[in-house]
Amino acid sequence: MIVVTGATGNIGRSLVTRLLADGAAVRALTRDPARAALPAGAEVVRADLTADEGLEPLLEGADALFLNLAAGGERAAGALVDAAVKTGVRRIVLNSSMAVTDSPADESHFIARMHAAQERAVRDSGLEWTFVRGGNYATNALAWAPAVRATGVVRDAHPGAQGAPVHEADLADVAAVALLDRTGTHQGRAYPVTGPEVMTVAQQVAAIGRAIGRETRVEQISEEAAAEAMAGPHLPREAALELVRMFGGAVDASPFPVSDAVERITGHPARTFARWAEDHAADFS
Structure with a gap:
């Protein structure tokens, strides 16, 4: 089972469709399932990622998580990483940014600072990870x-x-390959994508x-x-x-x-x- 945050966003919607086409089980998180209009094969679940608690049930039984900061902000993303660890999720694919350079400059740039902090949280979780750094x-x-x-x-x-x-379909395709990776090829990799x-x-x-x-x-x-x-x-x-x-x-x-x-x-x-x-x-x- 793969959990997709931001499932009705531009990247998330393309990702859900791609994962289903590849035969994966998908749990799509959205604030409003009635208006989501996602493919019938997805398990569409109502989720308020800004809630202070109750995120673990969203990840029960999941092997992998697609994490998008746009789905709830920095605080929600951090809480989801913690919930992933608690529920036994094995892999996180983070939608990050090319603004991250893995240098001291990351701390002085608005976009880089936000995404670099989330990358650190994912790395520190001990889970498998891949960063899709879109441009x-x-x-x-x-x-x-x-x-x-x-x-x-x-x-x-x-x-x-x-x-x-x-x-956005290319960002989704790269994320899908990382989420479905069975060989470890993409584990621990940060990919700038343009x-x-x-x-x-x-x-x-x-x-x-x-x-x-x-x-x-x-x-x-x-x-x-x-x-x-x-x-x-x-x-x-x-x-x-x-x-x-x-x-x-x-x-x-x-x-x-x-x-x-x-x-x-x-x-x-x-x-x-x-x-x-x-x-x-x-x-x-």
């Missing part, structure tokens, strides 16, 4: 959807910022336009305005500004790191951003 998620582009639908104009502080956007090509923000916006058959473009704004637009209940303005400035550091970055992890681990080439835009065309139309 620039292609799904980040969904934040542009309202602007694309309304005007076709995306407002961004750094149109020339580079990334190698990775499809898409197959370097693209600027402007190029990504243009690719979305081609996918939906509309003209799209980027209008440059200040870093402060971009941070204000990004900030919310779960992302303070100061953290948002740090993220915006981090993206700005990727302008004209050379060489920008592109990982071959998807093809090396799964056996298939990483999906392109153009493919992602086609898969999500309805979100922008």
Whole structure:
């Protein structure tokens, strides 16, 4: 049995589908099973991961756990690691971040600090582990959807910022291989995972336009305005500004790191951003 946290999220939904296709038993955790719309083969379980207790029953009988910080935050992730140890879970695959560098810089970077702390907790648990360190998620582009639908104009502080956007299905495929590993090949490994090509923000916006058959473009704004637009209940303005400035550091970055992890681990080439835009065309139309 494999337990998937964040089962209705972008990565989690793809992961549940992939694991079921591989014949695995899957317990999908979600706040609202009635609206989850997950495949019929999954055991869909209501779960409030922010509760102070009662997490052990969610993991009873499980061999492996896919742990995603987005499913409940840092405190919930730590409690799930403790529950995994208590209930005899053998393996954790953690959805981490390429921001983690295993260097002192991890303590001064907002995203790296959060994920590095969780990586340490998983390592210290004594369980088998694999870290899937995703880079620039292609799904980040969904934040542009309202602007694309309304005007076709995306407002961004750094149109020339580079990334190698990775499809959520590729992150799920890498996680599935690690969760199903019977040879120990992926035990104790941290995999940086990116898409197959370097693209600027402007190029990504243009690719979305081609996918939906509309003209799209980027209008440059200040870093402060971009941070204000990004900030919310779960992302303070100061953290948002740090993220915006981090993206700005990727302008004209050379060489920008592109990982071959998807093809090396799964056996298939990483999906392109153009493919992602086609898969999500309805979100922008």
